[in-house]
Amino acid sequence: MTYRRWFVMGVAVALVGALVAGFSLFFGNFSARGFVEDRYARAASRDIGRDALAYTSNRPPSQVAKEVTDAWRPADQYVDGSGVYLRYDNDSVVILPIAAGSVILLERMRTAYPRYHSTVGGGWGWGGTSGSTVRGGGPGSGK
Numbered sequence: 001m002t003y004r005r006w007f008v009m010g011v012a013v014a015l016v017g018a019l020v021a022g023f024s025l026f027f028g029n030f031s032a033r034g035f036v037e038d039r040y041a042r043a044a045s046r047d048i049g050r051d052a053l054a055y056t057s058n059r060p061p062s063q064v065a066k067e068v069t070d071a072w073r074p075a076d077q078y079v080d081g082s083g084v085y086l087r088y089d090n091d092s093v094v095i096l097p098i099a100a101g102s103v104i105l106l107e108r109m110r111t112a113y114p115r116y117h118s119t120v121g122g123g124w125g126w127g128g129t130s131g132s133t134v135r136g137g138g139p140g141s142g143k
Helices: 003-027 032-039 061-071 109-124
Strands: 053-057 076-080 083-087 091-098 101-108
Touching (some): 032 091, 091 109
Antiparallel strands (some): 053 101
């Protein structure tokens, strides 16, 4: 092949790559929050203040949790009779049962951890006010 053909082929491959990247940026989701927002129905009437945004599904909490965790692995997970509590880096996804399926609450960890601490206890990390998993403290601490 000549230099010109290689150049044309390289430009064509670069354009296809740019189109794929652009499509995924505009139509993809890059977090558990985005996954929930794209997949489930918004239910503003079930919001908890301005902190926890509500979505609904006609599936039970265990099935919704499986869908979310299959797509985005949580840092921590706590399950009991009241629901499924998933912790991600900056977000929580709390899935609670309702009569016709589930309500899915999206909330930042800074407000979710204090709200659900009585339920999850140490299940969302080592404690503190934000559920952090970083123990820190220098030599010998945390042993």
